[in-house]
Amino acid sequence: MESVIDEIYRTQSRRVLATLIRLLGDFDRAEEALHDAFAAAARTWPVDGLPDNPSAWLVSTGRFKAIDTIRRRARFDASQHHIEDSLYTVDTTEIGDMEPIEDDMLRLIFTCCHPAIPSDAQTAMALREICGLTTEEIAHAFLVPAPTVAQRIVRAKNRIRSANIPYEVPGREALPQRLDQVLHVIYLVFNEGYSASSGDDVVRADLTAEAIRLARLLLALLPHPDARGLLALMLLQDSRRLARSNEQGSLVLLADQDRSRWDRAKISEGLGLLAEAMRAAEISTYTLQAAIAAEHAKVSSAEETDWRRIALYYDLLLAAQPSAIVELNRAVAIAMAEGPAKGLDLVDAILRRQKLQAYHLAHSARADFLRRLGRAEEAIAAYRTALSLCRQEPEQAFLRKRISELAAASERQ
Template sequence: MIDVGALYRAESRRVLATLLRLLRDFDLAEEALHDAFVAAAEQWPRDGVPHQPRAWLVATGRLSALARLRRRARFDRAQGELARQMEARMQADSEAPALGDDRLALLFTCCHPSLGSDAQIALTLREVCGLTTEEIASAFLAKPATIAQRIVRTKRMIREERIPYEIPGTAELPGRLDAVLHVIYLVFNEGYAASSGARLTRGDLCSEAIVLARLLAELLPEPDALGLLSLLLLHDARRAARASDTGEVVLLADQDRSRWDRAQIGEGLSVLRRAWARPPVGTYTLQAAIAAEHARAPDSASTDWGAIVRLYDLLLIADRTPVVELNRAAAVSEHAGPEAGLVLVDALLARGELRDYRFLHSARAELLRRLGRHEGARAAYRRALELTAQEPERRFLERRMEEVEARC
């Protein structure tokens, strides 16, 4: 007996992606997906599970979509013509060889350059990763109604501008790569360090991002694609150790490294070597190299912080952003001491670009705590708490604030 609910969680995005390739219409494909799983829930307990469940779901969804169009044709002749065109196209598409994975084609559609960055991310999280509107709203710190409207508008734009549901051709593919890499990176980050909610991490998002990064690297083994795959593998290898068994935050220095996935680290290092050997070395490859320094160290004390600072120096040349500067400051504090790191963090804070970034205030609080400046640490922890919506992080910051308050 198969658990249809578990199958939905595991396969619905792949089934939807294939239905979109066949139907070329988001709303119709989503209706067809729903119909297919309803049919499975009704028929499989009675008739048994088909030999190829995903293929059965796709075929059932496709027939359901055609039936919907034919019913509508009774009231609108244009729908009848649409049904005939769609049936002919579906026949041609089902016989054509597929390039890569249907989810990859869906990802390129969601990340089409005609769509804005926020629209790309929201649509990818909804259609490729299967997040609910409420979950996406939580990640964006927005209202669900706002996200729902954004997704509806984006789908309408795809339909009205006839944005193709396909992986771009060889000539166009490199120019489309950056946007897709960026969205995969953001999806992974939301899984690895959820912006809000009761859990520190979301393994489903991390795994989905890695699947997409792997597909992309196979399709287009460019240095940036390989660098991103390496970065995700190396970070995800540490995910199980980032929280205690009760869900509390465990800092990198305190993690049980026996819980790190050594096989995944090995793969990440292997992919990194491939990326590094194919210049130019991009930002994802440099970030992966930084993650590799942590992965190679048998314990926290063995970490080569000097090498990490030098890699951040290179990363700043390639991508001088305030967040990279903050991460470099954290590395400097480990290499040269908390006072040196605090000077850099305070300079960032004075510029104002990260004044509402929770990680700047939590990093500053940690440095002040290490320096014994407890009043300042308490104020910084309080500010970080004001900006933090994730429950494990809030509990960690509250404990730290209680510790420094006791010493004020």
């Protein structure tokens, strides 16, 4: 039962939290209620068995645990009575449904992305509350100190509380002004699922599925080309999910994947959405990324990939969204088109500018170029640097394997 509860926590806790935030009207109170609910589950489910609807059970238990806590506090603070009273007015039939018309997770994203909250705090708070990442994991992803992330999240919660920001999806007239940041958060949720920043799995399918579900819901609310581009990108990327690791959970590189395991239905839907998004007057960065993913999806083997076309898309993406990460991806595409020496020059230039020094994939790409150039000792050193920065176990195993292979080959020479 312990493993079942752990899996439910991993896959459902963020949606339970989103509903508790709506019911309780406070982030901190909802997080406390979530932990109390799972503690109660750990005590009662091994005895009573798994409830028919674990999420609804957790929401109901968490809510009543919060009511009990507030009642105890209210004995000492009369100002708490109105909070207690408001919690008893909730229609409990909605708890059992768990699918209100305006989705609680989408409400949570719009609350985190309210214009009154600074953009850096919006992102940190969304990753904390929606993905369940720790402040340390968020700090590692954005290359900033953990206390800085913690302060941003605290300030964002205080702003929501002090400004009485409503926990709701805004009216249709306000959606366009909020769209960019909401799409960005959904994109970050997907990325964390597509390539987990830490842990034992290559992919967190619960997060990729949730991001796709939210994008569909948002697209239904606001049929916008940028939303289509993002959904196309996520579908095309997620189509490869089953092929990205083997039966042992080890990482499988794109060139080595069994393409018969790619989800053709997702590819077909993604290509259709991409075609619609490409007809827009302005092409978003999500649509450009989807176009890159489509180049892989459209061919039956890695050898057929048009890397020069992909590099051109990265040129456009870099012009629209200058960043070292885009530069790195462009360097990889150019290396595939023109050879590893060119890619090595580009990555070294990025690192000389003190960009991506703490990003393991930059050192991993550099190591691969060195390996392909036959510079084994330098490649091993670069792989070791990447390994020291990597937090995901399957990637760590892959890097250790590369180091071992190169070391063994050097000994034979």
